[in-house]
């Protein structure tokens with residue numbers, strides 16, 4: 001697609017977004033969320049401007065203080081003169097429904113600041129589409145000049161873990177005193193953490209959790225980056241300066257070790273493959289009941305007119321046609 005084929009109004013929208021205009025950024029994200037054909041044209045315009053932001057994932061159990069911590073990080077980064085974008089992935093679960101409203105209210109604190117852009121996204125149960133969409137929203141914020149992009153997700157499902165994996169630096173938030181059963185943090189979740197945060201460090205059980213996390217980290221295979229454990233009281237803004245320093249140190253490690261390029265490449269590879277998978281299924285299902293479509297091929301399989309391999313190749317050819 002060449003730029004000349006794109007609607008001039010869209011080009012203008014992209015230009016205003018790239019210049020950091022808040023309303024333009026909001027509209028760009030809406031296009032991306034709706035997965036409209038327009039979004040593809042816009043991503044074409046924005047992509048050359050991406051790759052500059054430091055993407056930070058914040059994940060952890062519901063109510064562990066991720067949004068409060070995000071809010072404190074925003075304040076600290078603004079003090080440092082950095083622009084910040086936030087994508088808060090809202091769980092649709094009724095369990096946390098109340099907390100989501102709390103998020104919005106707390107995050108309003110920063111809304112008057114042109115250097116901050118915050119967007120909440122509902123999970124809406126897209127099939128594997130959440131991480132693809134979140135990645136695109138992150139790209140928009142990156143292209144539009146946000147130097148730090150924070151992605152807040154509730155670390156419960158694979159989808160959220162995937163989202164966290166797309167970040168350069170992933171912070172896992174734990175809280176003390178939740179009982180031993182909850183402390184049995186899944187090894188898979190711990191594995192994605194570059195920095196561990198014990199939030200609500202004003203509560204009892206901090207040392208116990210600290211020891212537990214240290215033991216868990218010791219069990220994991222040794223890696224060049226030693227995962228630090230930090231204590232914060234996000235509700236009082238304590239420990240956030242230290243956290244930004246660790247985040248910075250992690251980025252420096254990624255860059256100096258060559259890990260940055262490696263992660264970037266692995267992420268793009270994953271994204272490309274899942275986009276292709278998604279597109280093929282979309283096309284196959286769109287023509288499911290048409291002549292030669294999925295339904296008919298299944299019938300031919302039943303009648304032993306085709307073998308599985310032939311049917312698969314036919315579907316694949318069709319989806320490309």
Ligand SMILES: Nc1nc2c(ncn2[C@@H]2O[C@H](COP(=O)(O)OP(=O)(O)OP(=O)(O)O)[C@@H](O)[C@H]2O)c(=O)[nH]1
Pocket residue numbers: 060061062063064065066067068069096099100102103154199200201202203232233234235236
């Ligand atoms: N005591 C204490 N409370 C805190 C601290 N940080 C956050 N909280 C409180 O914990 C509650 C949940 O905080 P949130 O920031 O909404 O947590 P969250 O992880 O974003 O929640 P979800 O997005 O619903 O998963 C709020 O009432 C906060 O005020 C802290 O350091 N100490």
Ligand SMILES: [Mg+2]
Pocket residue numbers: 066067068099103152
């Ligand atoms: Mg939250």
